Amino acid sequence: MSPYISPLFGLAMGSSVLLISSSTHWVFVWLGLELGTLAFIPMLAWWHSSLEVEATVKYFIIQAMAAAVFFFGGLVMTSTEYISGLSQFVGNFGEVLIMFSIIMKLGLVPFHYWVVDVVQGLNYLPGMVLLTWQKVPGLMVLVQLVSMQNGLILLIFGALSAFWGGLGGLGQTQMRKLLAFSSIAHLGWLVSGCVVGTMLGSMYFILYVVLSIPVFVFLYILNNTHLNQVRASLVSNPVAAMVVGVGFLSLAGLPPFMGFFGKWLVLTWLLNNFLVGGAVALVVGALVSLFYYLRVSYMCMVILGPQQIMVSLSWRKGFMGSLLGGLVVLNLLGLLLVGGISSLSK
């Protein structure tokens, strides 16, 4: 595909978010969602490999089905309540249907099966966009749907998601599947945060994006798709390996890094709202997922692989050092956030 057309798709994806955020009617919300999806699909199949095309088709089918459910929900709502404003919902089927369609689009746990397959088929960079930017439209709708009943459902799914994401990654040796499960687990935290407070959810999402981008980028540079390749990364490209290792520690939520503060924030707010069960479930899920995060970090930062000769010493490239510095500092921004977060009003 010609690279000159990609700005058009990017523009469409951006305007889809604008459309969603500025509309008050569900039809236009639906339109925005579809615009974002359709603009993204050509980018998924950028290199035209068979795996990518298969993943793209799967993504399209699932998204189309979710869009159908969304539309159906909107119709149900209009026909039963005669209310078309999204923010004036009371609990009914239409609203629940719309919420489930958004959950399908995001890939929260009972509807998450496609995420792993799609991410496994894609290259790292489209995968990164899929797991970060493409969540924005869905989340923007979701935060408007939180009511008492929906909140309970979302909390249960969120906790389940954190746990499921941890368990799914335990036996994985494929890096992209690991990242997909990690994303599912983080989505669980994110949704729980959204239930407690919109700003909290946004905060968690921003933290997740900031700390997962370097991981994706450097895995792309390393071109590792399997754990065995990761094992050799410290020799072939120590800078990238260190960034990936630190990034995984941060994703795991270990204290000096930024990932910890997002999780801490969510836990604090959950406990302040007396949602102890949800908090415990999230923590247990994080503990399970810690296993594979630590395994990857260990392979990236501690083990020296067997290949000692015939490696291209790409770490000699000067820009890598500054990039590394910037990204590690970004990950360590958590240290600066300590004061601000600990003084948050309860």
Add this chain to the structure above:
Amino acid sequence: MVGMCGMLGLVSLLIMGIFLFDKTKENLAQAIKYSGFMNLLLLTLMVVSEENEMLLMKWEWVKLGGYSLSISFRYDMYTCSFFVVALYVTWNILIFSFYYMSTDPRVDLFCKYLGLFLIAMLLLVSAEGFFQLLIGWEGVGIMSYLLISWWYARSDANTAALQAIFYNRIGDIGLVIMLVWSLMNTSDWTFTSLYALDMFNVFLVVGVVLAAMGKSAQLGLHPWLPAAMEGPTPVSSLLHSSTMVVAGVFLLIRFSPIILMNSYAQAGVFLLGTMTTLFSAICALAQNDMKKVVAYSTASQLGLMVTAVGVGVPQLAFLHICMHAFFKAMLFMCSGGYIHGLQNEQDIRKMGGFLFATPITSSCLFIGSAALMGTPFLAGFFSKDPIIEAINISNMNSWAIGLVLVATSFTAVYSFRLMFMGVGSASRMFTLQPMNEEYNNLVGPLQRLCYGSIVAGVVFIYFLIPYQVSILSLPFTLKLAAIMVTAVGGLVSWDVVKLLHTSEGTVNVNYLSFEAQVGFYSHIMHKIMPKVWMTLGENYQMQMIDRGWAELTLPQGFGQNYKLLADNINQTQTALVKMYIAIMMLILMMMLMLIALS
């Protein structure tokens, strides 16, 4: 007057502390000697001025919020007398260790340890604040550990030192209970405020008695005392005369106003002392190691001191501490002389006939044993006889009193046996042993302590008399009871020697092995009990919990179950979109039904 005496006593203590840093051991000995003489002068001044009062000097050391730790110095008749006795005895022991340890390359350090040991004990005795008491108490414990394990290459010495530390730790629990209770209940953590409180408390008294049990090796916590014989003889001499073991008795004496408030506590202390003195005397009968015989006799005398506290005459207990210091230090020196002469042979079955080889040492052994037995007008008589008398006229039951009398008579039995096997009879040692006593550093201390053992009683009884009004008229038999039982013991000792050493053929020796194995206490407490605990720990804690349930259910079990779960979850990733959509729709329908129903 007492103010000046107290100041000078404190100054002498500080000067000795300075001399600990001196390079030559002779200077330390001189410092201790002159301090002793100066304190003798101070004691004379105090006695002559007849001011039976005390001086308290307080120095606020650390201020902690509303509380302060203070070093406070208590100078009264006990402190002053003990300073004189301890300094005099330690001076002689230091001189003796120049002789005994002359081939030891680290003899200078050894003498410094002895000096530090003494200073810790003097700090303990002169303590008014409990903080200083604790420093002295723990200082004595640490120095005893270092000195008992002086020959650290020997495993027995290390074991003995560890035993001393462990048994004293048990006692220290009691001390800590006492300290904490008084910290919470007194105004400034001193003896004065505790006396002023005028209150009996079970925790306080149990803590004090437990602490005294550990330090003074009373029955139950006694095994470390004979084991401590692994240390060099000067250490045994110092440990058993004026430091360490009498610290517990001294603590009881300081706390006696509180203990004597309650008749049950008093009876408990009495029984503890009685049982200790009897048990140790029985064990001393069949020991063959010369130092062990003397060690058990120390334990027995300590029991007698505790008995005296329990019967309500703590002044006599203190008098016995002072008298005991002279002759017990001397007895150990005599054994040290023999052991040295026999090239480190301690078994009394290989001694004998030393009266001719070493007349001075043997005479001193005789005088010391006579004083220990309470022969009239020697040092031991003036403390032991009034104690027995006080026990006789107390309202304890006659069984307890009878046991004390039996123990007293056993003193004579083991002393006579020791003398017969060592000094008397025929020589059983190897020929060509370099047995002689041509050393000034051996004979000098022996002579000086010998004078002490003879005259100290006459001097000290002048001012260390009980406060209680004593009964002036006593039946003839009760008045002479102590001497009578001792005489009977002396006669019995001949039979004991015959039974143990000269009898032909087989005798029934079951009770003898009880004595020789010191009541099987060490076997039960050091072998069987640890084995029981080890077995329990091995079977239940280790095998069942640590390696069993805790391991298999939590880490291993969780791991297995999570692995199963993870496998199942991975099974769901079939990569078939139709399946995914079917599952999603199914869940969607179920959720909608659930919401409709609720």
